[in-house]
Amino acid sequence: MSPTLTSETPSRIAFAIRRCRQIVPEPLKRGAPLPLRELRVWLTDDLCPVIEDYVGRPRFQKFACWPLQALTEGAETPDRQLIVAVDGTIVAMAKTLSELSTDPAAREQLDKQNLRKGLAVEELVEIGANSCRRLGIRSEQVNVLQVGLNQVSEIAGRPWKDLVCATDYFEPEQEWNDSDDGHSVQRAELIVSANPELHAIGNFVVRGLLQRIDSICAPLEMVRGWCLTALAGMPKNWAERRQRIESQWDELQQQVARLRAGCVTGSDNHLRESCIILTQVYAAFHPAPDMAWLGLPDAVIREGANVLRVRLQQFDSAEMIERIAAAVVDLAQLYKDCDVDLSARDEAIAGGGLVIDVGQVNVFWEGLLVGEDLKGRPWDLLVALARKAKLRAQVEERDLQLDDGRSDSFMPTNRNRLKLALPAGLDQLIVRGNIPRSYRLKLEPQRIHIIERKL
Numbered sequence: 001m002s003p004t005l006t007s008e009t010p011s012r013i014a015f016a017i018r019r020c021r022q023i024v025p026e027p028l029k030r031g032a033p034l035p036l037r038e039l040r041v042w043l044t045d046d047l048c049p050v051i052e053d054y055v056g057r058p059r060f061q062k063f064a065c066w067p068l069q070a071l072t073e074g075a076e077t078p079d080r081q082l083i084v085a086v087d088g089t090i091v092a093m094a095k096t097l098s099e100l101s102t103d104p105a106a107r108e109q110l111d112k113q114n115l116r117k118g119l120a121v122e123e124l125v126e127i128g129a130n131s132c133r134r135l136g137i138r139s140e141q142v143n144v145l146q147v148g149l150n151q152v153s154e155i156a157g158r159p160w161k162d163l164v165c166a167t168d169y170f171e172p173e174q175e176w177n178d179s180d181d182g183h184s185v186q187r188a189e190l191i192v193s194a195n196p197e198l199h200a201i202g203n204f205v206v207r208g209l210l211q212r213i214d215s216i217c218a219p220l221e222m223v224r225g226w227c228l229t230a231l232a233g234m235p236k237n238w239a240e241r242r243q244r245i246e247s248q249w250d251e252l253q254q255q256v257a258r259l260r261a262g263c264v265t266g267s268d269n270h271l272r273e274s275c276i277i278l279t280q281v282y283a284a285f286h287p288a289p290d291m292a293w294l295g296l297p298d299a300v301i302r303e304g305a306n307v308l309r310v311r312l313q314q315f316d317s318a319e320m321i322e323r324i325a326a327a328v329v330d331l332a333q334l335y336k337d338c339d340v341d342l343s344a345r346d347e348a349i350a351g352g353g354l355v356i357d358v359g360q361v362n363v364f365w366e367g368l369l370v371g372e373d374l375k376g377r378p379w380d381l382l383v384a385l386a387r388k389a390k391l392r393a394q395v396e397e398r399d400l401q402l403d404d405g406r407s408d409s410f411m412p413t414n415r416n417r418l419k420l421a422l423p424a425g426l427d428q429l430i431v432r433g434n435i436p437r438s439y440r441l442k443l444e445p446q447r448i449h450i451i452e453r454k455l
């Protein structure tokens with residue numbers, strides 16, 4: 001929890017960090033008892049108001065929603081295209097290995113490796129908040145070759161729905177395997193307390209994606225090694241198959257490396273991580289969080305918030321608090337390299353009034369982008385209404401610089417077109433003026449924000 005506070009750090013953020021350090025002095029030690037009651041008060045009373053100032057801003061939401069909007073099925077992004085490519089290469093690799101293992105000559109060479117060993121076939125484990133404790137284990141001799149080939153054969157059939165799971169946002173969605181006796185067995189690789197790769201809090205969508213890829217690739221890598229050893233004892237005319245295995249594996253490794261770098265490294269990903277952490281805190285500890293903008297089902301948000309509250313009490317809270325504190329400091333970096341007007345615009349949008357971004361030709365009302373089809377004269381009319389409302393005045397034909405030859409229906413026609421483009425709540429605030437063919441916007445000037453230049 002050692003990020004540096006500067007004179008430019010917003011006062012509320014600086015206050016939240018100082019309070020955290022007063023409650024939990026540095027350095028935090030793993031497993032050390034923490035004043036959890038005071039930390040809950042800090043999260044609820046000191047940190048959530050800070051997050052509330054940002055959570056409605058488009059830039060914050062862009063970073064917090066990134067894995068849901070850029071990685072999930074249907075996203076038209078380079079990151080999603082790379083995930084689809086990884087998915088396809090995994091299946092192609094598995095099919096190549098499976099086809100080779102069914103060839104009698106290749107299977108004979110595979111069997112010569114005598115791949116049998118003693119393995120744990122049954123294990124009773126107690127998964128606690130901070131650790132896993134083995135209670136019992138049963139081992140027996142296992143045909144590892146056949147186990148590996150069975151796994152690869154299953155992978156070739158692509159049993160997963162998607163490598164990305166949007167409902168991982170607050171907690172990796174647990175996955176299950178069917179056992180031989182008809183029961184379902186929980187897979188261990190997505191249990192947070194058993195996998196430090198997942199972290200105690202943060203971007204579980206990305207880490208769940210990478211964890212799934214790693215768990216799928218592990219048996220592929222193992223069987224690939226056996227197949228290459230088998231092919232080394234085959235005639236030279238089998239060289240093409242060896243080359244195919246090697247080239248597919250190289251392609252998969254390169255794709256996964258690019259995906260990992262694109263989803264984990266770089267300043268944008270650091271901000272995404274921090275905004276996601278603070279969104280999770282806001283959902284879990286704010287008394288009445290507004291989470292509609294996230295786009296996830298209410299049940300997923302409620303369950304995720306409950307999980308995070310419990311994790312603070314039971315999990316390794318030191319790591320969780322460290323990551324939250326670092327995320328708070330990162331919040332001050334959200335607009336560091338941006339135009340000052342962008343910060344002001346986003347703050348205005350979060351305030352819920354009318355924000356007209358003239359440079360981008362965008363309109364925001366009650367925190368949402370509206371009037372996306374607005375252009376031409378209806379757009380000019382709306383901008384004029386907003387500017388005049390700042391002066392508590394009405395818009396007349398002359399304000400739109402109309403010539404005398406303009407039809408008397410011009411203002412009513414464009415008023416009706418504007419009506420079709422705006423949400424009802426905003427449209428109802430546009431009323432007739434006190435002279436013919438004039439209109440005014442009944443909105444307090446302090447609730448109107450006009451960004452004049454392009455950001």
